[in-house]
Structure formats: C-alpha cells, structure tokens
Amino acid sequence: xxxxxxxxxxxxxxxxxxxxxxxxxxxxxxxxxxxxxxxxxxxxxxxxxxxxxxxxxxxxxxxxxxxxxxxxxxxxxxxxxxxxxxxxxxxxxxxxxxxxxxxxxxxxxxxxxxxxxxxxxxxxxxxxxxxxxxxxxxxxxxxxxxxxxxxxxxxxxxxxxxxxxxxxxxxxxxxxxxxxxxxxxxxxxxxxxxxxxxxxxxxxxxxxxxxxxxxxxxxxxxxxxxxxxxxxxxxxxxxxxxxxxxxxxxxxxxxxxxxxxxxxxxxxxxxxxxxxxxxx
Amino acid sequence: xxxxxxxxxxxxxxxxxxxxxxxxxxxxxxxxxxxxxxxxxxxxxxxxxxxxxxxxxxxxxxxxxxxxxxxxxxxxxxxxxxxxxxxxxxxxxxxxxxxxxxxxxxxxxxxxxxxxxxxxxxxxxxxxxxxxxxxxxxxxxxxxxxxxxxxxxxxxxxxxxxxxxxxxxxxxxxxxxxxxxxxxxxxxxxxxxxxxxxxxxxxxxxxxxxxxxxxxxxxxxxxxxxxxxxxxxxxxxxxxxxxxxxxxxxxxxxxxxxxxxxxxxxxxxxxxxxxxxxxxxxxxxxxxxxxxxxxxxxxxxxxxxxxxxxxxxxxxxxxxxxxxxxxxxxxxxxxxxxxxxxxxxxxxxxxxxxxxxxxxxxxxxxxxxxxxxxxxxxxxxxxxxxxxxxxxxxxxxxxxxxxxxxxxxxxxxxxxxxxxxxxxxxxxxxxxxxxxxxxxxxxxxxxxxxxxxxxxxxxxxxxxxxxxxxxxxxxxxxxxxxxxxxxxxxxxxxxxx
Numbered sequence: 001x002x003x004x005x006x007x008x009x010x011x012x013x014x015x016x017x018x019x020x021x022x023x024x025x026x027x028x029x030x031x032x033x034x035x036x037x038x039x040x041x042x043x044x045x046x047x048x049x050x051x052x053x054x055x056x057x058x059x060x061x062x063x064x065x066x067x068x069x070x071x072x073x074x075x076x077x078x079x080x081x082x083x084x085x086x087x088x089x090x091x092x093x094x095x096x097x098x099x100x101x102x103x104x105x106x107x108x109x110x111x112x113x114x115x116x117x118x119x120x121x122x123x124x125x126x127x128x129x130x131x132x133x134x135x136x137x138x139x140x141x142x143x144x145x146x147x148x149x150x151x152x153x154x155x156x157x158x159x160x161x162x163x164x165x166x167x168x169x170x171x172x173x174x175x176x177x178x179x180x181x182x183x184x185x186x187x188x189x190x191x192x193x194x195x196x197x198x199x200x201x202x203x204x205x206x207x208x209x210x211x212x213x214x215x216x217x218x219x220x221x222x223x224x225x226x227x228x229x230x231x232x233x234x235x236x237x238x239x240x241x242x243x244x245x246x247x248x249x250x251x252x253x254x255x256x257x258x259x260x261x262x263x264x265x266x267x268x269x270x271x272x273x274x275x276x277x278x279x280x
Numbered sequence: 281x282x283x284x285x286x287x288x289x290x291x292x293x294x295x296x297x298x299x300x301x302x303x304x305x306x307x308x309x310x311x312x313x314x315x316x317x318x319x320x321x322x323x324x325x326x327x328x329x330x331x332x333x334x335x336x337x338x339x340x341x342x343x344x345x346x347x348x349x350x351x352x353x354x355x356x357x358x359x360x361x362x363x364x365x366x367x368x369x370x371x372x373x374x375x376x377x378x379x380x381x382x383x384x385x386x387x388x389x390x391x392x393x394x395x396x397x398x399x400x401x402x403x404x405x406x407x408x409x410x411x412x413x414x415x416x417x418x419x420x421x422x423x424x425x426x427x428x429x430x431x432x433x434x435x436x437x438x439x440x441x442x443x444x445x446x447x448x449x450x451x452x453x454x455x456x457x458x459x460x461x462x463x464x465x466x467x468x469x470x471x472x473x474x475x476x477x478x479x480x481x482x483x484x485x486x487x488x489x490x491x492x493x494x495x496x497x498x499x500x501x502x503x504x505x506x507x508x509x510x511x512x513x514x515x516x517x518x519x520x521x522x523x524x525x526x527x528x529x530x531x532x533x534x535x536x537x538x539x540x541x542x543x544x545x546x547x548x549x550x551x552x553x554x555x556x557x558x559x560x561x562x563x564x565x566x567x568x569x570x571x572x573x574x575x576x577x578x579x580x581x582x583x584x585x586x587x588x589x590x591x592x593x594x595x596x597x598x599x600x601x602x603x604x605x606x607x608x609x610x611x612x613x614x615x616x617x618x619x620x621x622x623x624x625x626x627x628x629x630x631x632x633x634x635x636x637x638x639x640x641x642x643x644x645x646x647x648x649x650x651x652x653x654x655x656x657x658x659x660x661x662x663x664x665x666x667x668x669x670x671x672x673x674x675x676x677x678x679x680x681x682x683x684x685x686x687x688x689x690x691x692x693x694x695x696x697x698x699x700x701x702x703x704x705x706x707x708x709x710x711x712x713x714x715x716x717x718x719x720x721x722x723x724x725x726x727x728x729x730x731x732x733x734x735x736x737x738x739x740x741x742x743x744x745x746x747x748x749x750x751x752x753x754x755x756x757x758x759x760x761x762x763x764x765x766x767x768x769x770x771x772x773x774x775x776x777x
Contacts, residue, residue, distance in 0.1 A: 143666035
C-alpha cells in the first residue's frame, strides 16, 4: 500500500512497486496481490521519463514495467477501502481482484509506506489511520481466521508506533524507524528531480534480490537489514505475538509462495461406459 | 462454547449362525455407546452410537445367500434404512464364504457392511467400532474439522489439508500445451465432463454447488526444468521441485471474476517434444504411476506423455487425442483426496467396494457431511461470538434491521442443526448448518459494519477545546453577569422598603 500522492512523494510509489516486483518474482501471482497506489507518477506531467518509475539512480530497472496490476488506484486508496479489504466487509459488487480472499492457512504480507507520525499513518494527505484501528482490524481478521500468520512491514517516519498496539496472535512486524525518529530517503536523482527510494526499503530490496524461491534464509536475517550506520534511523521489529521462532521462519513463507504438494497415489477406476471404448 | 452431540443410528443384524454366545439379552435389543472427543477446554463433541441388535429377516437371509459380497450388498440395498448418516452392519458367521480369506469386513457402496463374526461379543463390538470409525467419523476427522479451535501444535500436519466447507466450489480444467508447434492436442473435455465428472458432482451436490469450466493455455511452461535421466532415457521431475511448479502457471490460470467460491484447478500438462517423456519422481526416486501430484486446497496437475512418432520424419505438429478416461480417473481421484476422502488409512482386513462412476460411496458422502456439519456449526458460533464482542467493544455501530434478522436466523438455524444432530438426522442437520453459515457470514461481513472513527480522549480534547473554549469564555462571563444582576435586583426591592 502506498499512501501518498503528488509528485514529490515519488519515492513511496517506487518503494511499493519494487516490493511488488520482488514478491511477484518470488512466485506470488497477481491474483494473490492487492496493490493500492495513487498511481500518479508514471503519467505525471512532471515526469521527464513518462510511463516509467525508477527505483535507482542508474535507471536500470523500470519498476512500473508492463505487467503492474494496480487494484486500488488514485482516490480509491482510502482508509475505508483499506480496512474493508482487510476485514472483508466489502460491497457484494466488488470484483475478485479487489478482495482479500484469504483463509486460515494463508500467510499475509502487508507493506505500507508513506508519511506517518506517532501512532498514525497519513493517507493521501486528507485522512489518517491510527495504530489502534489497525490493531482492531487485525483482530477482526484473526476472529474470522483470515490469516495464518501475518507479516507487517512499514516504512514511514516513526514507523514503530504503528505496531505498538497489535494484540492478535501470529503477527510479526518490522518498521523502518523508532518512535521519535524519521525515516530518510535514499538518493535523489538530478534528472528526475526527486528522491527515488527510501533507505529502509532500498536495503530490504537489496536483501530480497538474493532470495530465490527455494532459498532457506530466515527472518533473523531480515531483521539485520539496514543497520543504523546505513539507515540513519533504527529499524525495529516485534515478534512477541508470533508463535514460531523467527529463526525458523523462512523469508519465502511470506515473500514467496511455496506450496505443499502431495503425490497422487490413488486413482479411481471408472467404468468406461459407452460400448466400443477400450478400457485400459 | 460448542457442545455438540453426534448421533449415529446403527442397526446390527445377525445372520443365522453368527450370534455370539455371550449376548447380554436376547435379540432384538438396543444399546448405546458414547464417546467423548474433546477438542479444547470449551469445545467437546460426544459421539453416540445408537445400536439396534436384531436378527435377519427372511428377505435379508435370502440376500446374504448370494455368491459374492458385492452381490449380497446389491441385494441388501433395497432392504436397508437409507437415511443419511445411518449404518447397517450384517454379521455373518465366521465360516461364511461371502468374505474372502483374510478379510473380516466388507464395506459396500451404500451404507452397509458385512462383518465376520468371531470370538465373543467383546471382539465383535471392537470390530464393529472399527467399522463405524471408517464409515462415519473418527476423533481426528472431527478435530480436523474444528481445526481452528485446537491449540497449535496438537494437530498433525494433515489437519488443515482438506478443503474448507464452502457453499460452492469452482472447478477448472486446464490443458497446458507449451509446444503447439509439435503437438496439436485435442481433448473432448465436454464429453468427459458429462460422462465422468457429472455423476460425481451430482453425488456431491448435497454438499455444495459446483460449477465447471475448462480452458486451453498455450505456451505455458512449468517453472522447473526437468532433469534428463540417461538410464531411463526420460526426463524426471523430482519430488522436491514440485512445489515450485505451480506458481508460474497460476498467474495465467485466471478465475471467474464474479464468483467468490474457492477454485479447484486441474491441469493437464503435455510436455514439449524436447522434454518428452516426462515422469514425476516421488521421494524415493521411483516414477509415480499416475504421473500426477496435487496441492491441498488448490488442485492437481497431471503430466500426459505423448508417444514419440514411429518414424522420425513424421510431420509436425503431431495430432494428439487425449484419453480422457485415463485423465479423469486421476483428476477425480485428486478431487476425492482434496475433499479428504482417502482410502489409505483403512485396516488391512477390510475390503472396500469400488464406488464406480459415482466416484464415492454413500458412506463417504456421510463422512463429508459429518465433518462439514461440525465445521459449519463451529464457524457459526465463532462468527456470532466475535460479532457480539465487536458490538460490545464499539458502542456506536449501527445495526441495520436486515443484519439483525440475519443474526436471528443464524442463531435459529444453528440451534436446529445441533438438535437435528442429536436426533441423528444428518441431512437436516447439514442443511440447517449451511443456512446458519450463510446467514452468519452475511451478517458479519455486511459492509455497513465498518467502524472507522476512533476518537482517543486526548484527540477529543485537542479538537474541541480550542473550538469551544474561546466561545465559552464570553458566554460564561455574561451568564455570570446575568446571575449577579438578577440577584442584585431581587435584593433591591427589599432594601428600598
């Protein structure tokens, strides 16, 4: 979810799109991703390179690409829609791609970025979502068993305040900065004229580039990403609500999709029925 | 807290010569056996087997005189009690030739079994208990249905494999042809669905609504490159690479935008010429006989190898006519496994009758219905409880009338489901539980119940004080002045006197 709009918040859109790409690369299909963006960067009249969103100064990777499927765009990114997606209280006319159709065996990854403060996250410069509302939404998801485990990553100023109030089981949270600290952006690009990415997400992505679908890297490594020397802010994490030891949790449990598979050993024996058919 | 009693009406019919010597009372008589399955501190399920012991009627004896167990089963079927959930056991003498050597129990296609007598009453009852466990439900199948209430760690890895109870399922058959230049694949999916799939879905129609689609995808490749094995001169997909096969394909599968039912995908993959023949290896390295694998709650994939043409100069593309019967045998078996109907855990002295084109025996249908009914009742009680808690916590949510009526209907339905279960009426209980689930889900997920505004106290002060304090100051001051003046005026007349 990218909660900002306007040209100078280019980096938030780039953050979100880069995480979206990594997650797709590791195997999660579009039908399992709900992407909420203001989507006003690529075709913005101030964009010197139209139809592109870059995440790195070298402009090697256009994260906007050809197959970005934005589910909630522009003015649809509101606190209400976000909470509706999470809790499932959606009007019956909403199509499948805009719903979170998860069940009690789904692991959910939620990535949010934008401008935030102590206890709230700003949505599109006009409203906020508080950490209490978020915690209540997660509790409702738990009550209806809409998730098995949930990983919440937030890259905003004072991000750690957003996960302070969680009280439902099986949630793990990571934030880019502690309460009272600001998350800083990574590098400006003089050609485009804005900052392209935030530091925390940049280093997380560098980390994710090394992961492939069969990799065995665990969560503890993700916690080490972006130390204070590189990030200036202190990333935080919260694992007390999580039942498994983070050491045993694979990155691909959340970022990729590795399914349980069983060999089919039984067959049905069918009566071929129509006379004249050869039966095996 | 869920307290449910599952009642199974059973009839135990003794053929002449099979009555054990140590019966407590002369036939016919009734007996009840109860067992408690406790899932967690607040949830328990008691199972109650109400058994009627009696001897055979003349018709049944004639039926049991058949040559094979299958014929006996067919002859006995019209004489049985066929309500859903009930069981009939025919006890045949120890020396009877109906059951082959070494087999003690024959389970038929409907709801009956032939049990060999042996030993005294206690041994017979133990055997009968085994049979009922196979034919109706076991403690673990009930615990699996209530899997979200069992404390973590107590369930085995299989517990969350079966499809969750839902009102409907969408089944999609897809043909993947990654190499259309070499193979032109024709599959008569419509015919196969009508001939093979429809009978099974008709039988399952009690459980849920099914909709079937099919599609053909070209240039869809598996995400994994198979290894070439020189010894068998074939390509192999090892068991541990199988989990990565599904994802790249899934992106292209698509699903119906309008329906919210869970989708079951069955994929038939015809390997490229350059990767033919392709076999799936199991964990021990042996090729799998079905050449297929499935993923719980998702669907199944089968690899269909095309034989190399007789002469290397045969013109490409080759025309391939898929043997739909062979394919459907595997897909329907996968469908059964996805629903949790496996025949692998049956004791070796049991012989299970093949259900034929119907796909599943009546008692397997009962098996599904027991599990789904219990699951539905548990889901409804969780939903309604959490809805009540939500409303308690957040005082200013408005409950619309139709939401309220859904809640009442859900409560009434779930109560009727529990009552029907305790009377042994499985079908009525299942239908009531389905109704309860529909109503409670509609009530819980009603879009009007979104509580959005959270006003912490400090924000209330922060917003309202700067607004009202400046306004309040002159108002309060002038009020004070008015009070002072009226008091003065009241005092003055007395002074003037």
